Amino acid sequence: MSEHLRQRSIRSFVLRAGRMGSGQARALAELGPRFLLPYQPGLLDLHAAFGREAPRIVEIGFGMGHATATIADSHRETDYLGIEVHEPGVGALLKRIEELGLDNLRIVQHDAVEVFNHMIADASLDGIHIFFPDPWHKKRHHKRRLIQPAFVALLARKLKHGGYLHLATDWEDYAQQMLEVLSADQQLANTADTYAPRPEYRPLTKFEQRGLRLGHGVWDLLFRRR
Numbered sequence: 001m002s003e004h005l006r007q008r009s010i011r012s013f014v015l016r017a018g019r020m021g022s023g024q025a026r027a028l029a030e031l032g033p034r035f036l037l038p039y040q041p042g043l044l045d046l047h048a049a050f051g052r053e054a055p056r057i058v059e060i061g062f063g064m065g066h067a068t069a070t071i072a073d074s075h076r077e078t079d080y081l082g083i084e085v086h087e088p089g090v091g092a093l094l095k096r097i098e099e100l101g102l103d104n105l106r107i108v109q110h111d112a113v114e115v116f117n118h119m120i121a122d123a124s125l126d127g128i129h130i131f132f133p134d135p136w137h138k139k140r141h142h143k144r145r146l147i148q149p150a151f152v153a154l155l156a157r158k159l160k161h162g163g164y165l166h167l168a169t170d171w172e173d174y175a176q177q178m179l180e181v182l183s184a185d186q187q188l189a190n191t192a193d194t195y196a197p198r199p200e201y202r203p204l205t206k207f208e209q210r211g212l213r214l215g216h217g218v219w220d221l222l223f224r225r226r
């Protein structure tokens with residue numbers, strides 16, 4: 001197999017056959033057509049997708065979408081595109097979209113690496129959020145980590161000048177890798193000396209509150225495109 005093909009087969013996720021709750025399944029069927037944008041190997045028209053011009057933030061790997069929905073709810077003036085491969089999470093976020101009456105959130109259910117490679121125009125985003133990406137803690141799995149030089153360079157290119165990249169992790173060794181990779185990227189500048197204070201828009205997750213009580217760390221990184 002060529003190096004190119006071999007590399008493409010390394011994914012940052014393993015699709016789990018998670019159970020769909022009945023509410024999630026219903027949300028997927030009823031709201032999917034309105035809020036899910038199909039993956040396509042061509043540029044996405046964000047203006048058409050949201051029906052307006054507004055600041056645009058993309059979130060990679062939103063999980064069950066708790067932070068995503070909270071942030072979109074309290075920033076209705078901004079449009080959010082969430083990318084996630086795990087279907088029950090997509091169903092859960094669609095359910096929240098309905099409960100909160102959100103109109104500023106859309107979802108792509110697909111590998112974010114491919115979405116960024118094909119669907120997002122250069123210099124088109126105001127911000128990118130990646131909260132608690134899978135740490136792949138075994139050394140032999142580190143190659144699956146999302147935060148690698150080539151992907152970070154791609155993310156940076158998709159940001160407008162002055163746009164931000166915000167990462168958070170509770171895994172110290174991954175935090176260090178993030179800091180190294182982001183600091184080495186010539187397109188990006190750190191907004192802090194090293195790690196950044198948690199921006200107020202990122203809600204504390206339940207699991208994070210518990211971790212902090214137990215003395216575990218959480219590290220935020222906030223860089224801007226030059």
Ligand SMILES: C[S@@+](CC[C@H](N)C(=O)[O-])C[C@H]1O[C@@H](n2cnc3c(N)ncnc32)[C@H](O)[C@@H]1O
Pocket residue numbers: 012013060061062063064065067083084085086089110111112113130131132133134135146205
């Ligand atoms: C550890 S979870 C964190 C979820 C959420 N951000 C949170 O803070 O609770 C990481 C999530 O990223 C998703 N993920 C990993 N790689 C991805 C990729 N390449 N594209 C889309 N989603 C991805 C996984 O499916 C998983 O739901």
